[in-house]
Amino acid sequence: MSLRSSIAITAGKSSYWFLHKFRHGGTSFPGKLALALDPKVLRTLAKDYDIVVITGTNGKTLTTALTVKALKAKYTQILTNPSGSNMIQGITGAFLTAQKGANGKKLAVLETDEANVPIICQYVTPKAFVLTNIFRDQMDRYGEIYTTYDKIIAGIKMAPEATIIANGDAPIFNSKKLPNPTIYYGFNNQPDQEQMAPANTDGLLCPKCQHILHYKQRSYSNLGKYYCPNCSFARPELTYQMTQIVDQTPASSTFVINGQEVTLHIGGTYNIYNALAAFSVASFFGVEPQASAQMLSDKDEKVFGRQEVIRLGEKEVTLILVxxxxxxDQVLQMIKTDQEPFSLAVLLNANYADGIDTSWxxxxxxEDLPFARIPAVLAGGERYKDIAFRLRVAGVSEDRxxxxxxxxxxxxxxxxxxTDxxxxxxxYTAVLQLREKLANEGYIEGGMD
Known part of the structure; x- marks a missing residue:
């Protein structure tokens, strides 16, 4: 270790200790400080780890948490960034928290912002890349979905021997040939039936011939058992498959992966994909399928802003990042299935971390929500007028x-x-602001940590 790295690591660790001892914590600043002192400090911090990079548009934070949970069936030394601070400063900060004297294999499971994949890969060589999905998101930062994928590929090309563990139901992950060994996971729980995705869905053109893709099975958006009727492009063979959904509620899902039943204590079809990704990574690292399923089925700990249940006085509040x-749309489809009465609040910000364009x-x-049986609806956040107008157009009556x-x-x-x-x-920033308020009033512990 160079003197410069040593100084940077000491300064970063000291700032982390101070922030967590005397403030509400902080995940980015210690890493930012260490990087300012040594821009290459991550190379030193990460050199003894097998690293898993988890990236994509939706599901990174929960996939990371579930992957760590599944891997704990076999491994005890797993470093991660649970707060969702997924740019280089946050990832550097995560390594600054590592305990000294750890024995055995050391794994790092890192949620990574799509645009930061090539930045991270300048300093670390991942053992595996996990690709969840790519949807239109924060176009002011990422551009269209193909631009986002190009950013990820730029990082993957720096580690050609790393294994790619990708969502096989996403056509984009099968669109470009890479030298990396690749494992695919996906859904195979419906009988084949000829169908097409809605016309306004992104990513529906065949990358080989530009014909519109067709589907034999479809879960949502452009995900499913796709094929091109004009050429040979089709979904690749799946190594890990979700073959049956046994039961779903807004708060849980029970399903079968490669013959193993899993009960995930968080609702939403999209979260089944996250569990499937975690199961795939655990299997890649040698965790037995039964052990992985058991770990995933254990009651989930709170995950920052991801269907996090908070007691607010007499109310049970489910906080969901959108x-x-x-x-x-997937969150709306999930909550509309709730058979019990509920109220709804939507908080809209448009800061850099949210994406400044609110047209999404x-x-x-x-319009699919059952507003007739939702007795109270609230519009809030810095762009409350925008979301209020959207809700009025959707049919919310003024008296509620x-x-x-x-x-x-x-x-x-x-x-x-x-309602209770x-x-x-x-x-994102509305979640941060709300959680800080809740922490200051003693309803939850800490801000992001």
């Missing part, structure tokens, strides 16, 4: 609708909503 059209809220099918731009007023209003259960859908 950030792009496909993710929003018009692609979410709010409120607008509260201030977060203190949002919390006060939620406490008086007429409240869903709060919020963009």
């Amino acid at each position: 950030k792009n059209p496909v993710g929003l 809220i018009w692609d979410g099918r709010f 609708f409120a607008e509260r731009p201030d977060l203190d007023d949002v919390l006060a209003y939620i406490k008086h909503m007429p 259960h409240v869903y709060v859908l919020a963009t």
Whole structure:
């Protein structure tokens, strides 16, 4: 270790200790400080680890948490970035938390921002890349889905021997030939039936001949058992398959992966994909399927903003991050199946971390919600006027609708909503702001950590 790296690591660790001892924590600043002192410090910090990079548009944080959980069936030394701080400074900060004197194989499971994959791969050589999906998201940062994938590929090309563990139901991950060994996972739980995705779905053109893709099975958006009727392009063979959905509620899903039944204590079809990815990674690292399924079925710990259940006075509040059209739409499809009465709050911000363009809220099918049996709806956040207009267009009646731009007023209003259960859908910085308020008032511990 060079003197420069040693100074950088000491400074980073010291700042981490101070922030967590005397403040509400902090994941980015220690890494940012260490990088300022030594831009290559990550190479030193990560040199003894087998590294798994988890990236894609939706599901990175939960996939990372579930992967760590499944791997713990076999491995004890797993470093990760659970707060979702997934750029180079946050990942560097995660390595600064590593305990000294760890014995045995050391794994690092890292949620990584798509655009940061090539940045990270300048300093580390991953053993595996996990690709969840690519949907239209924060176009001011990423551009179209093909631009986003090109950013990821730029990083993968720096590690040609690393194994790619990819969502085989996403056509984009089969669109370019790479030298890396590749394992695919996906859904195979429906009888084959000729169908097409809705016309406004992204990523429906065959990468070989530009013909519109057809499907024999489809889960949502452009995911499914696709094929091109004009050429040979089709979904690759799946190594890991979800073959049956046994039961689903807004709070859980029971399903079968490669003959193993898993009960995931978080709802949504999209989260089954996250569990399937985690199962695939664990199998790649030698975890027995039964052990992996058992770990995934254990009651999940809270995951920052991902269907996190918080007690707010007498209310049970389910906090759900929404950030792009496909993710929003899947959340709406999930909560509309709730058979118990519930109220709804939607908090919209448009800061850099959220994406400054809010037009994506018009692609979410709010119209599908059963507003006739949702007695109270609240629009909040810095762009509350935008989401209020969207909800009015979707059919919310004025006698059960409120607008509260201030977060203190949002919390006060939620406490008086007429149902015991409240869903709060919020963009990334709105989640951060709300959790900070809840932490300061003693409803939860810490801010992001």
